[in-house]
Amino acid sequence: MASSELAVARIAAFGELGVKDLASLEQMAAPVRQLGRGKTIRHEGDPEPKMYLLLSGWTESSMLLPSGERQSIKVHLPGDLLGMPGLAMRYAPDTIRALTEVQVTTIEPRYIGGLFKTNPRIAAMLFLVSQEERVFLMDRLASVGRTGSLNRIAALIAQLSIRIGRQDRKPADSYFAPLTQSQIGDMTGMTAIHVNRTLHKLELANICIWRNRTVTIIDRIRLQELAGFPSRELAVDHSWLCDAC
Amino acid sequence: MASSELAVARIAAFGELGVKDLASLEQMAAPVRQLGRGKTIRHEGDPEPKMYLLLSGWTESSMLLPSGERQSIKVHLPGDLLGMPGLAMRYAPDTIRALTEVQVTTIEPRYIGGLFKTNPRIAAMLFLVSQEERVFLMDRLASVGRTGSLNRIAALIAQLSIRIGRQDRKPADSYFAPLTQSQIGDMTGMTAIHVNRTLHKLELANICIWRNRTVTIIDRIRLQELAGFPSRELAVDHSWLCDAC
DNA sequence: CGACTTCTTGAGGAGACTCAAGGGTGGTGG
DNA sequence: CCACCACCCTTGAGTCTCCTCAAGAAGTCG
Numbered sequence: 001m002a003s004s005e006l007a008v009a010r011i012a013a014f015g016e017l018g019v020k021d022l023a024s025l026e027q028m029a030a031p032v033r034q035l036g037r038g039k040t041i042r043h044e045g046d047p048e049p050k051m052y053l054l055l056s057g058w059t060e061s062s063m064l065l066p067s068g069e070r071q072s073i074k075v076h077l078p079g080d081l082l083g084m085p086g087l088a089m090r091y092a093p094d095t096i097r098a099l100t101e102v103q104v105t106t107i108e109p110r111y112i113g114g115l116f117k118t119n120p121r122i123a124a125m126l127f128l129v130s131q132e133e134r135v136f137l138m139d140r141l142a143s144v145g146r147t148g149s150l151n152r153i154a155a156l157i158a159q160l161s162i163r164i165g166r167q168d169r170k171p172a173d174s175y176f177a178p179l180t181q182s183q184i185g186d187m188t189g190m191t192a193i194h195v196n197r198t199l200h201k202l203e204l205a206n207i208c209i210w211r212n213r214t215v216t217i218i219d220r221i222r223l224q225e226l227a228g229f230p231s232r233e234l235a236v237d238h239s240w241l242c243d244a245c
Numbered sequence: 246m247a248s249s250e251l252a253v254a255r256i257a258a259f260g261e262l263g264v265k266d267l268a269s270l271e272q273m274a275a276p277v278r279q280l281g282r283g284k285t286i287r288h289e290g291d292p293e294p295k296m297y298l299l300l301s302g303w304t305e306s307s308m309l310l311p312s313g314e315r316q317s318i319k320v321h322l323p324g325d326l327l328g329m330p331g332l333a334m335r336y337a338p339d340t341i342r343a344l345t346e347v348q349v350t351t352i353e354p355r356y357i358g359g360l361f362k363t364n365p366r367i368a369a370m371l372f373l374v375s376q377e378e379r380v381f382l383m384d385r386l387a388s389v390g391r392t393g394s395l396n397r398i399a400a401l402i403a404q405l406s407i408r409i410g411r412q413d414r415k416p417a418d419s420y421f422a423p424l425t426q427s428q429i430g431d432m433t434g435m436t437a438i439h440v441n442r443t444l445h446k447l448e449l450a451n452i453c454i455w456r457n458r459t460v461t462i463i464d465r466i467r468l469q470e471l472a473g474f475p476s477r478e479l480a481v482d483h484s485w486l487c488d489a490c
Numbered sequence: 491c492g493a494c495t496t497c498t499t500g501a502g503g504a505g506a507c508t509c510a511a512g513g514g515t516g517g518t519g520g
Numbered sequence: 521c522c523a524c525c526a527c528c529c530t531t532g533a534g535t536c537t538c539c540t541c542a543a544g545a546a547g548t549c550g
Binding site: 180181182192193196197200 | 495496497498499
C-alpha cells in the first residue's frame with residue numbers, strides 16, 4: 001500500500017515507527033475501496049462493526065436521533081481511523097458517510113486483536129489515539145453544551161484549521177472544507193439557517209470567511225478567543241510506553 | 246486490595262478474568278487514598294496526568310470554559326477508571342472531583358505500558374473499555390446537541406439507572422444520586438434554575454421524581470421515550486480478541 | 491435547460507437564560 | 521443545645537438566543 005506513510009500519520013504522532021511496525025500496519029489493510037460523495041460506508045445499527053482506514057477524502061460519522069435530527073460526531077481527514085468505538089459494540093453506533101470522493105480500506109477486528117500479541121507497541125499507540133479522541137469528544141461536548149453559536153462555529157473552524165495544518169506543523173490559514181451549512185449545523189447542534197446567519201456575522205466582524213467550500217481565517221487571535229478551547233499538547237514523555245516495548 | 250473484584254467490574258464486562266489477570270490488576274494499585282466530598286483528585290492543566298481507580302463513592306470529571314462555566318463530562322461510579330484520556334496528553338484535560346466521600350488508588354502510567362507487554366489480554370480489554378467510553382461520549386454529544394431540556398434530563402436519569410443497575414443486570418428503579426441541581430445543569434448543559442423547573446415538570450407528568458438526592462422512576466417507558474438513546478449492547482463475540490491471547 | 495440541492499432573508503414564536511428575592515436544610519462553632 | 525452561616529432549592533418576571541415556517545435566489549449536476 002503506497003499511501004501507508006500518510007495513513008499512519010495519526011499513530012506516528014506518538015512515536016517513531018520502525019520497519020516491523022510498518023509491516024504490521026500494511027498487513028492489516030484490505031483492498032482499497034473507492035466511494036463517491038454521499039455514499040455510506042457503514043450504517044448505524046449494522047451488526048459486527050468493523051474498522052476503516054481513510055486514505056483520501058473526507059468522511060463524517062453521525063448519529064440519528066428519534067426526532068429524525070442528525071448529530072454529527074466528527075469529520076475525518078485522511079489518515080484517520082474510522083469506526084474504532086464500534087469495536088466494543090454489538091451494533092455500529094454511528095453512520096459513516098463519504099463527504100467527498102474517498103478511498104478507504106477495511107480493517108478486520110481480528111487484526112487489531114492480533115496486534116496486541118504481536119506488536120504491543122503499535123497496540124499501545126492505538127490505545128493512545130483512542131484517548132486522544134476521547135479528549136476531542138470532551139472538548140466538543142463542552143463547546144456544544146455551554147457556548148453560543150458564534151463560539152461553536154469558531155471552535156469548529158479553528159479545530160479544522162489545526163487538524164488540516166498538522167502535516168505542516170502550523171494551523172492552515174485557508175483551507176478546503178466540503179461541508180454544507182446543513183452539515184455544519186449537524187456538527188455544532190444548530191439549524192442550517194442559524195449557521196448561515198452566524199457565518200455572516202463572523203464575516204462581518206472580519207474574523208473569517210466560509211464560502212464556496214473554502215474557509216479563510218482573517219483574524220486568528222479573535223477566532224481563537226471565540227473558540228475558547230485550550231490548545232492541547234500530546235504527551236511527549238512516552239517512557240512509560242517504551243519501557244514496555 | 247480486597248475490593249479488586251468490585252474494581253474490575255468494568256473490565257470484566259469484556260471477558261472472564263483469570264488468576265493471572267487479577268494479579269496483573271492488583272499489582273498496579275497503589276495505596277488507597279480517601280477524600281471527602283468536594284475534594285479535588287486532580288486539576289485540569291496538571292502536568293503528567295495519571296490514572297485512578299475508583300473503589301467507592303462517586304466522582305465527577307469536568308472541564309472549565311473561558312466564560313467560567315463548567316461542563317461536566319461524566320460522573321464515575323465505583324469500578325470506573327478515571328483519567329484515562331489524559332494519558333495521551335501533556336496536561337490533564339479535565340478536573341476530577343469527589344462528589345461523595347471516596348476511595349481511590351492511583352495507577353502509574355508505566356503500569357499500563359507494562360500491561361501491553363505482559364498481559365495483552367487485559368490491555369485489549371482496557372482498549373475496549375476506552376471504545377465503550379467513546380460511544381458514551383458520542384451519545385452524550387447527540388443528547389446535548391440536539392435535544393431539549395426534558396430529553397436531556399430524562400437521558401441522564403435513564404443512563405444512571407442503567408449504570409447503577411448493572412451489577413443486578415437490570416436498571417435500578419430507585420437510586421441514590423448525590424448531585425445538586427447545579428451539577429445536573431453542568432452535566433446537561435443547562436442552568437440550575439432550568440434544571441429545577443424541568444425536574445418539576447417530570448414529576449408533574451408522573452415520569453420520575455428526583456428529590457433529596459434520590460431518584461425514583463415511576464414510568465420507565467415514557468422516561469426511555471424521552472431519553473431517546475438506543476440501548477447499547479456490548480460486543481459479545483470476542484473471538485478476534487481471544488485469538489490474540 | 492430543467493431539476494435538485496444549497497444558500498439567503500424575513501417575521502414570529504418558543505425555550506432557555508438572567509436577574510432577583512425568599513425559603514429550606516445541614517453543618518459548625520459558641 | 522441553639523444560633524448562625526453556607527449552600528441548595530424554589531419561584532417570578534423580563535429578555536435574548538435560537539428555532540420554525542415560508543419563500544425566493546443562487547448554484548450544481550445531469
